[in-house]
Amino acid sequence: MAARDGSTMSIEFGHFALVLAFAIATMATIGGYLFWRSGARIALVLSQAAVLQFILVAVAFLALIQAFVTSDFSLLLVINNSHSLKPLMFKISGVWGNHEGSMVLWIFILVAFGAMVAAFGRRLPNDLLTLVLATQSLLTAAFASFTIFTSNPFLRVFPAPLQGNDLNPVLQDVGLAIHPPLLYAGYIGFSICFSFAIAALISGHIDQAWARWVRPWAMLSWIFLTLGITMGSYWAYYELGWGGWWFWDPVENASFMPWLTGTALLHSALVMEKRNALKIWTVFLSIITFSLSLLGTFLVRSGILTSVHTFVSDPSRGLVILTLLALIIGGAFFLFALRAASLRQGGLFAPVSREGALILNNLFLATAVGAVLVGTLYPLLLDALTGITISVGAPFFNLTFGALMAPLLLVLPFGPLLAWKRADVVAAAQRLIGAAALAVFFTILISALRGVSISLAPLGLLLGFWVAFGAFAELVERSGLGRLPLQQSWRRLVGLPRSAFTTALAHFGIGLTVLGIVSTGAWQTELVTTLNPGESVELSGFTIAFDSYEQVPGPNYTADEGRFTVTAPDGGTRNTLADRRIYVANGMSTTEAAIESYGFSQIYLQLGEPLEDTHVVRIWHKPYITLIWIGALLMALAGIISLIDRGVHIGAPRRAARLNPELAE
Amino acid sequence: MGVLVIFRRILVIDDLVLPCVGAKFPWPMIFWFIAIAVTIIACAALLYAAGSRTVNAAEPELADGNRHFGLMLAGIDVDLAAGKLSEPDAMAAKGELAREVMRFKAEAEQATPVRHELGRLPLLAGLGGIAALAFAVYAGLGSPDLPAQPLADRPQTVAQSLVLGDAFTRIEAALANNPDDLRGWTVIAPAYVQMGRFADAVTAYRRIIALSDETVDLQTKLAEALILQAQGASSPEAMTLLRSAAASDPQHVLSRLYIAAELTRQADYPTAIAAWNDVLALSRGDEPWLPAAQEGLVVAQNNGVAPTQDQAAPFSNQESEMIGQMVSGLATRLADQGGTIEEWTQLVRAYLVFGDTEKAQSAFDTAVTAYPQAFDRSDLDRLALDAGLTIKGNSL
Structure with missing residues (x-):
C-alpha cells in the first residue's frame, strides 16, 4: 500500500507537522513565561523553537498546497474549495480562499514573523527576547489550537469523491493570490509590536532602544497593511462590478481600523525613538493595533458578521473565537492597566511642539477608529441584544469620519514644520502661506472649470491640495528654496536626511488620495x-x-x-x-x-x-479615481524607503525661550 | 523559489524513502516512524540550543544602546558641519544626549538580573511535554492510515471515468464555441438523457435536427426527451413530432408505441385501442416490446385499468431493463466511489419512479451521511420528503 506512486503521505505529515508546531508553541509559551529571567539559555531555546515552528507550519502549509495542486479529493477542504479543471494559480490561491486554509496561512505568517524576530533579535536583551518570543508562541498556540480543534484543514474523506465543488468564482482572480497574504502580513506583523509591548509591560523596562526595535516592525506591517487595503479596494472595484472602491463593509472597516491606529503607532514610535516621549501611547497603540487586527480577521469568522468576506458561519466556532479574542485582548489591557503607570515617563515637551502635534494626530486617529468601531459594531450588538436590525451605511461613516479627518488634514502640514520640545505655530504658519495660496488657486480654478455640483466638493479639494502642497513645505523651508541662491538650496535639499523626503512623500500621498476621493465623488x-x-x-x-x-x-x-x-x-x-x-x-x-x-x-x-x-x-x-490608489501606493513607497534607510538623524531641540516646559503625555 | 524547493523536498521524501521502507512495513507504521523521527529531531534541535555553548553571553545589552548613542552623536556633528544646526543648537542637542546616555546606563544597571539559568530538568520536562502533546492530539484527530490520493494516481477505472468527465466538459466547451458541430451534438445528446439532464438533451436534439435532416428517429428521440423533461407527461409538441414520425415511416414502431401510450394516458381509449392495434400489426411476433404493447391494448380496452397487474409499466420491458441497468450501475458507482449530490438525487428519483421505496430510502440515508449539511441537499430533501421518505442519521 505504501509503495503507491508519489506523494502518499504529505497530507498526514502536514497534519502532524501542524500539531507538532502547536505542541512546541504551547511549551515555549509556558517555558518562556516561567523562565524569562533565566538569561541566555532560555532565549536561545525560544529562538530555536520559533524557527522550528516556522519550518513545521511551512511543511503543513505546503502539504495543503500540494493537496490542492494534485486535486486530492480525499481532503475535505479540497472537495469544498477546488475543482480538477481549475487553473493552477487558483488551485494554489484556493488554499486560503476559505476559512480553514486561511487560518493556516494566518499561522504561517505569524510564525514567519516569530522566526524573523529570532533571526534578527540576537542583539536584544535576553529577557526582552524571551518575553517577545513567549508572547508570539502564545499567539501561535492559541490560533493553532483553534485551527486544529475547531477548523481542521486536514480532515479526510473516505471514499474520496471524484470532483470538487470549486471555489467561489468571485475569488478566482489574481486578487486572491495577493490581497489576503498582504493583508495578513500587515495584520500579523503588528503582533510583533504587541509582543514587544507585552514584554515591556511584564519586564517593566522600556527605553529608546526598545522603540528602535519596534519601529521597523510597525513600519513593515503598516506597509503590508497599506498595500493590502489598497489592493483589496482595487480588487473590489474591478471585480464586484459596481464601480465602487470603498463600501464601508464591516470587514473593510476591520482592516481600516488597525491601519489608522497603526499609523498613529508609527508616529508615536518615532517620537519615542527620537525623544523618549509618548511611551505609554506607544505601548497602548501597539496593543490596540494588534487587537483591532485580531478583531478584523476573526469578527468575520465568528458568524456574527455577514459580508462578501464571510466564510462559513458556525455558532460554536464563533463562541470559541470570541472567547479567545476576549482572553488575548482583555489580558493585554489588564496587564496594561496594571503596569503602565510603572513605565518611566520620558522627555518633557510643551503642548505646541512636534510631540504635541503628534499627540493631536494620535487623538484624531483614535477618535476616528472609535467612530468606525461604533458604526461597525453597534448594529451587530443591537441585533444581538434586542433583535432590531438597523443598517449603518456609508452616509454615517462619510459624515463622522469625514468630520474627524477634516481638522486632522487641516493641521497635518504643520506637523513636520514644528520643532521638537517647543515650537512656534506662527512661524510654521508663515512657511505654509505658499502652500495655502497654491491650494486656494487650484481649488478655485478646478471648481470654475468643472462646475460645482456638490457644495462640499471645493472644501474637499482645498483640503487635498493643502495637504499635497503643504507636504513639501518642510523640504522648501529646510533647503532654503527662494531664500538662498538656487545652487546652494539644491545642495542643501540633496543633503537633507531621507526621512524629510519620506515624510513629504507620505503626506503628499494622503493629499492625492483625498483629491481622488473628492473628484470621483463630485464629478463621476x-x-x-x-x-x-x-x-x-x-x-x-x-x-x-x-x-x-x-x-x-x-x-x-x-x-x-x-x-x-x-x-x-x-x-x-x-x-x-x-x-x-x-x-x-x-x-x-x-x-x-x-x-x-x-x-x-x-x-x-x-x-x-x-x-x-x-x-x-x-x-x-x-474622474481622477486612480489618484486614490496612487496616493496610497506613494504612502507605502515612503514607508519602504524609510525602512531601507534607517539612518539616524537627530532633531535638535529649539532653544527654549522660557524654561519649565509643561509636563505632557 | 524557496517555496518551490521545500515543496519538492516533500516529494523527495515520499519518492525516495517510501519505496525503500514500504516493502517491509505496512503504511501507517511508516508514517509513525517518520512522525517520531521528526519529533526527535525537533527536540534535539531545542536541546542543542540550550547547550552550554556561550553564544550571546559576550553581548551586553548596553552594546546596542552605545551604538545608538554613538550614531546620534555623529549625526549631530554631521548636521553641524552641514550648517543645518547652529553651534548653540548642537551644544543643546549634545547636552540632551548626554543626559539620555546617563539615564540609560543607570537603568541598565538596575535591569533584570539573571535569576538562575534554565535547568536541565524543566528543559527535559518541556521536551517530553512537546512529544506527549503532539502525539496525543494527532492520535485523536489524524488519519494516519489514509494515504493521499492525488487525482492523477487514482485507480484505473476512476481515471477513466474522470477522462470521460473531462472529455464531456471539453465537448460542451467546444460546442459553446462552435454550435454548428453536428458530431459533438450527436455524441452529447444521448449522454444528456443518460445523465438525466433532459432540458439539455432537448436543446441538443433540436440542434441536431436543425443541422441535419429531420429523420423519424431524431423526431422520436426529441419527443422522448421532451416527455422525460415533462416527467412523463406529454406535450403537444411531442405528440406532433411523434405523429409526423409515424406518418412519414409506416414501419416506425417506437413513435407509434409512444403515441399509443400517450393516448392511453389521456384516457382517449377508442383511439388508443386503434393505435395499439396499429403497433401490434407491425409485430413479427418476437419483438421485446410486444408484451408491453399487448398489455397496453388490454389496459385501453379495460378503460384504463390494468386487470392482471397492479400497475401498468410505464416503460417497455426492454426499456425497463436498460433503465434498470443504468440505475444499478449508478448505485454501484455511488456506493464505491461516492458522488455529487446531484447524482444521489438522480438515484433516489430513479428508485421512486420504479416505486421501490425501500431502496430509495436506503439510498437517501447514504446520501444524507455523505452530505450531512442540509444546505447541500436542498433538492434531494425536497424530493425525498415529498415522496414520504424520512431523514435519519446525523442530519443538521
Missing part, C-alpha cells in the same frame, strides 16, 4: 442603458460603441463577451472587452468589467444580464 457620471451590437452611447464626452457579442468557453466557465470601442473626447479610440462568466461547477456568475484609463481618470464599463434581445450595459466615467 453614470449611464445605465440597453444596447445591442452596432449601437453606441455617449457619456461625459466619451462615445462608447457596442461592437460585438459572443459566447466563449473558458477553462472552467463559459463567458458572454462584449467588445466595445471607446472614443475619447480628443478622438482617440480603444477596443475593450467586458464579460460575464458562468462557472460550470456551481452555476455562479461573475462580471469582469472593462476599464480604460485616461490619465488619472477611468471609463468603467460593465456588461449586465442579457435581456430578451438586448443587453444591459452600465458605464461610469470616474
